[in-house]
Amino acid sequence: MEEVHEGRALGGGMEADGPANPQELPPSPRSPSPPPSPPSPAAPETPETPETPEPEQPSEAHARQLLLEEWGPLSGTLELPPRLTWKLLLLRRPLYRNLLRSPNPEGINIYEPAPPTGPTQRPLETLGNFRGWFIRTEKLQQNLSWTVKQQCVDLLAEGLWEELLDDEQPDITVMDWFEDSGLDTCVYELHVWLLAADRRTVIAQHHVAPRTSGRGPRGRWVQVSHVFRHYGSGVRFIHFLHKAKNRMEPGGLRRTRVTDSSVSVQLRE
Numbered sequence: 001m002e003e004v005h006e007g008r009a010l011g012g013g014m015e016a017d018g019p020a021n022p023q024e025l026p027p028s029p030r031s032p033s034p035p036p037s038p039p040s041p042a043a044p045e046t047p048e049t050p051e052t053p054e055p056e057q058p059s060e061a062h063a064r065q066l067l068l069e070e071w072g073p074l075s076g077t078l079e080l081p082p083r084l085t086w087k088l089l090l091l092r093r094p095l096y097r098n099l100l101r102s103p104n105p106e107g108i109n110i111y112e113p114a115p116p117t118g119p120t121q122r123p124l125e126t127l128g129n130f131r132g133w134f135i136r137t138e139k140l141q142q143n144l145s146w147t148v149k150q151q152c153v154d155l156l157a158e159g160l161w162e163e164l165l166d167d168e169q170p171d172i173t174v175m176d177w178f179e180d181s182g183l184d185t186c187v188y189e190l191h192v193w194l195l196a197a198d199r200r201t202v203i204a205q206h207h208v209a210p211r212t213s214g215r216g217p218r219g220r221w222v223q224v225s226h227v228f229r230h231y232g233s234g235v236r237f238i239h240f241l242h243k244a245k246n247r248m249e250p251g252g253l254r255r256t257r258v259t260d261s262s263v264s265v266q267l268r269e
Contacts, residue, residue, distance in 0.1 A: 018208040032167050033190075034205070035239075037224065038200070060087055064086040078167075090139045092158065093159070094155075095264075095267065098102070098263065099264060100151055100261055101133070102128075102130055102152060104267035105129050106257065107128060109258055110221045113220060114219040114257055119198060119254045121252040130149075133148070135147065135148070136148050138243070143247055143248040144184060144246065144247055144248075145245070146243040148242075149241070150241035151201070151243060152239045153238040154171075155265070160265060165236070166234065167241055170267050172238065172264075173227045173264050174190070174206070176188075176257065176258060177260045178221070179223075179258070180218060180220050181218065181257070182255065183245050185211055188245070188256060190207045191207050191242070192205065192207075192240055192241070193238070194237075196235070196236060197234070199237055199239075203234055234251070238263055
């Protein structure tokens with residue numbers, strides 16, 4: 001596995017920690033504007049289960065104790081708004097968990113080389129569980145194309161609250177793993193926008209298009225990650241979009257695979 005924490009940032013991308021080194025930017029391209037945000041996926045349906053006695057619900061004090069054991073000590077100024085309870089937070093657990101749906105659609109293990117696969121004519125949606133992803137294809141030259149997958153995370157619907165996001169501005173970590181498929185010099189791109197309540201106003205953004213070294217074996221996994229810090233108030237949505245490159249061959253489409261995508265929120269230490 002190869003790790004690329006930042007890769008090559010696309011020109012003009014405003015990162016939450018400050019602008020990138022101008023010498024590392026390509027000559028002229030501008031940061032892409034966020035595409036229209038897809039609707040946030042609906043909450044999963046609760047499967048029907050046989051009737052069983054409901055477990056005893058923890059008290060408010062016990063729920064707070066359990067969460068503090070997970071989260072660590074809170075800032076002295078952090079208080080819950082009246083509409084929230086510790087029991088509700090314990091149920092939702094909005095911090096320190098992956099907020100993306102179907103983060104590993106094809107069930108691939110990053111601790112092993114990407115399983116060999118040949119060209120296929122099957123649609124991507126038939127190759128795994130892609131629930132929550134909005135998928136489209138961008139045609140390129142020379143039989144190449146991008147598979148574009150995106151989600152928009154509604155932070156309030158996931159259990160976070162305005163005062164936490166605006167006053168504490170917890171870290172927002174995005175992470176992804178892509179296959180070094182060797183189909184081109186750049187086979188993967190990541191684009192993330194932190195959006196206001198209107199889903200159009202960009203508060204912070206990150207764009208990266210890493211080039212792999214080409215020295216390792218084909219099929220190794222490459223990690224891309226970024227942490228948004230001190231991004232400003234007003235963030236309500238996270239628009240996560242990644243691209244994986246494909247090549248059309250006589251037998252069908254040869255793909256670059258992506259797995260273990262994640263978006264999570266952590267309290268600042």
